[in-house]
Amino acid sequence: MEVETKGFRVDLNRAQWFKSTRSGPNCDNCVEVAFVDEAIAVRDSKNPAGPALIFTAAEWDAFVGGAKDGEFDL
Structure with a gap:
């Protein structure tokens, strides 16, 4: 399955999950x-x-950084 989003095309058939x-x-x-x-x-x-869900590298880095900083802790 190919997904086009955020200005680029992602081929999920080649994805290693x-x-x-x-x-x-x-x-x-x-x-x-x-x-x-x-x-x-x-x-x-x-x-x-x-x-x-598809994320850019910058979006992913922001998420991981927020998780490490405890931004999502309840």
Whole structure:
């Protein structure tokens, strides 16, 4: 599946998806991440054929930085 967004085309057929090493085998609320072309794709691990969110490298870096800084802690 190819996705065109944010000014570039992402080929998800070539994506190699990764799930967090902190995800256990019985965890049912996980996401998978793939670094493809110029983008980062995120999908629900329970629905691999479903939609994927596409982020630019700058958007992904901002998210990871915010997570590390505790911006999303409840």
